[in-house]
Amino acid sequence: MIPARYAASRFPGKMMKDLAGKPVIVRTYESTVATGLFDEVFVVTDSEVIYKAVEEAGGKAIMSIKEHESGSDRIAEAVASLDIDIVVNVQGDEPFTTREDLEPVLGVFYGDNADQIDLASVMMPMTEGVEIENPNNVKVIVDNADFALYFSRSPLPYVRDTTAGITTYKHKGIYAFRKQAILDFASMNMTPLEKAEKIECIRFLEYGKKIKMVRSSKLAIGIDTPEDLEEAIKIYKGL
Template identity: 60%
Template sequence: MKIISMIPARYSASRFPGKLMQDLGGKTVILRTYEATIATNLFDDVFVVTDSDIIYNEIVSHGGKALMSKKEHDCGSDRIAEAVENLDIDVVINVQGDEPFTDKESLNKLIEVFKNDPDKEVDLATLMVEIKDEDEINNPNTVKVVLDQSNFALYFSRSPIPYPRDKSAGAKYYKHKGVYAFRKQAILDFYKLPMKSLEASEKLEQLRYLEYGKRIKMVETDVQGVEIDTPEDLDRARKLWK
């Protein structure tokens, strides 16, 4: 089974433009993420895929591998699909460019999902972490997921799901971490399917898979890390790096 990692990287992020080129302990965020992914030794190859000459040059100038997107893309999955279409691979893992604390244990759990799925029932797998802080549960920037009994995703939302009408019911809340592992065919299918209303409403690309009947296996991790979406996140990351 050939497994690679792709790190989609846009320069003009809506909430924090240029965040991937910000300094984190003497190196840029995107270079830190790339090096952390390489350091896991889990992949046959690792690429940054970008629409930005600045990011492309940052990776290549430090001896890394980067690909330039040929088309404009609305989301990271589309960018990866274009990049892997003609590659001889089985599984591609999407590591977010703004997660420099990506860890080996969590990525290995995703890989194990496919190694233990001989009947190919899983189209993609992704990470989640339990959250208990009410502010985080209610924060629309924190994407929540609800599951069936086999840990397949039922729905993702920026809203608090499940709604706590009965707080004594003991429902758990899970935050979705945007690290995905795809079978190659699943991501190529995604690339060709039009966006539908749920994805358009919530602005969550994973809902396209659910709307078209794909099965998303959720894998729990206890590694929180720091996703750099805002300048405040970058401050937290710098403190954590020290």
């Protein structure tokens, strides 16, 4: 499931911005299908423009019936009647999503501590100070078993002692949920921390859900700003 809304607060209309000849959302849909991991891939949206663009490109889309505060709420509505166990959420602004990204996230549901996992996601190390300070990059800290402790747009953790050997991790917007976890999410009230940070996975943590983080060394290229789009265009054009 690829949730996509037109009125993004930081970069309005970004899903429909041209990325080397196709809208960003179509590029993301096609890259997700190309992983070969799924029987079905859907874009879930509240926008007729996005819905039409996906269908015209030969893709599958679902129109949301209700208004939703988050992508997870949107997906919960779409999957409520489906006979499935694991639901994967790929962010609509992640056109460079690959099988390498998704396969390890799915794999945790068949590995150690699988019965403890409500959902899984991806994190990768950050080294540049300007990237760590950038609020568009969500940071995550984990426990010794790589279960998420907290997410923030602020630098996390604050490194007071530079000899501590701390690595800052960026959260990449790919999730795999147990169906019940995402249905539970939709029935939970938004928490103050989630509202303050504008990070929906905080709601899972505040209600006691367990989020397993998968480590990745691959550079995440999402599209949060016009500058990100310019960089993505250069990659597609091989510049």
